[in-house]
Amino acid sequence: MTSPEQSPATQPLLGATEIRRLAEEIGVRPTKTLGQNFVIDGNTIRRIVTAANIDPEETVLEVGPGLGSLTLGLLDAAKHVVAVEIDPVLAAKLPETIAAFRPEKVGSIDVVLSDAMRVTELPAQPTALVANLPYNVAVPVVLHLLEHFPSLQHGLVMVQDEVADRMVAGPGSKTYGVPSVKGAWYSHMRKAGVIGMNVFWPAPKINSGLVGFTRHEPPATRASREEVFAVIDGAFAQRRKTLRAALAGWAGGAAQAETYLRQAGVDPSARGEVIDVAAFARIAEAKIPMTA
Template identity: 55%
Template sequence: MSTEETPQRSSDAAAQGRGSADALLGAAEIRSLAARLDLTPTKRWGQNFVVDANTVRRIVRTADVAGRDVVEVGPGLGSLTLGLTEAGARVAAVEIDPRLAELLPETVGRKQPDARLEVVHHDALTIESLPFAPEAIVANLPYNVSVPVLIHLLERFPTIDRALVMVQAEVGHRLAAKPGSKTYGSPSAKVAWWGPWALEGDVSRQIFWPVPNVDSVLVGFRRGPARGSEELRRATFAVIDGAFGQRRKMLRQALSGVFGSPAAATEVLERAGVEPTLRGEALALDDFIRIAEAGPAR
């Protein structure tokens, strides 16, 4: 893991940098930086770089994280990073590509000399520590790992009380889905543990380079009331996994692997006040929590 930090910017310096066209990256400069690295964006790491400064500033305004401590996943060449630091956020940028991790401090230092940035060269799926306790996640998440990354960060860093991420539209709709909808599933129920999620904006394909084959959306949450202990969360997630692992089956059958048999699952469901003939997509997070609490001693 490598980190690099620059001194905290003063409020005067921040004010001077905000709104300046030179403070962010444009499309030509992004392509120039990629050419310098001989970089071809890869599907393996979900690399699609944002090339529109107006979109960057819209994302930062929507996130409402000015002056806060933010973790960004997959900063790439620095488009969104510069938008966050321009707003006065302190950013821990987690980048898996060593070339990008090495270049980012130089780019940000050149565009915004007083920015507060630490670059962490690491896989966000396995990261266990950051230079500071983040209060928010703001990121253009790689499409192929967006949900696992979100859940890992929320599990690992309990100080996070706000998230706004740009993801594939299908994933965003799934994260914000409500029980009973066609898109509701395991990710919907799990992320609700930390608070209610909602769609917060659409994103044009044309603001990316290369242009992806899918649409994107902004989806986010603000932390809700505490749900319970870490032990209860793990038990609840096991129930969610069981319910959606065989989503066409009734809960008494789908949860037989969790509780030992259909008869045992039925007994737990009845104690929880949940009809055993329902299916997982009909249950809200509170229902899954009641089932976990009614199950065998954890």
């Protein structure tokens, strides 16, 4: 238990002993199926919360709070937390943990039992996303939340380090691909640090990366997000192909694809790995008939 007078820097956070005790109380073992790796180091939690740059008046969305180690740190920094948890046992335990460790914050959290990939409404509009995301669904979850919650203005997510590199990569990079371009549609993404393996239970086999993002307006275009994303998917379906060949199916033939590419000011012999999201938007727009 803590007193309201304690500062966030001195508030106790969950360590390895507390995490294992809480898990034992409810008969939980981390599962690979749900990609569960619980953070067991308070200093790592403080590092993540600090890097997230949360305003004290913000509502923060956390996905996969698990046993609540990051949740406590977020409650110390934000006005309100909305925690989306897919595991009913963990979701039921979280309010008890908050009551035990942050009794003064019991009214500052909403726990939503749901798959984050299916959430389209929340009890409060979040302005920030901060989460330790399951490795196998990290990119789809981030893109889904950015699409459905325009109130999200910034955030920090912890993902597998190689996934982090793909999310923040720029055109021309070896790791540039679909996650990079689709992420850039919504926001500027940046690498914000690397987290070692020994701060998790169970310890993963690879380091984790922190990805920070700041929302911006998508490229100005007559094309819809769905139309632009269809071009992105086509361009990277077979990475070694030129855009002329890769987009033949999308355009209705290689010759038509070349026409659209030239209208968009893109070299038909280029590959998707070298063009930015604005160029993909121009390609999508080229296929849309001009209205009178």
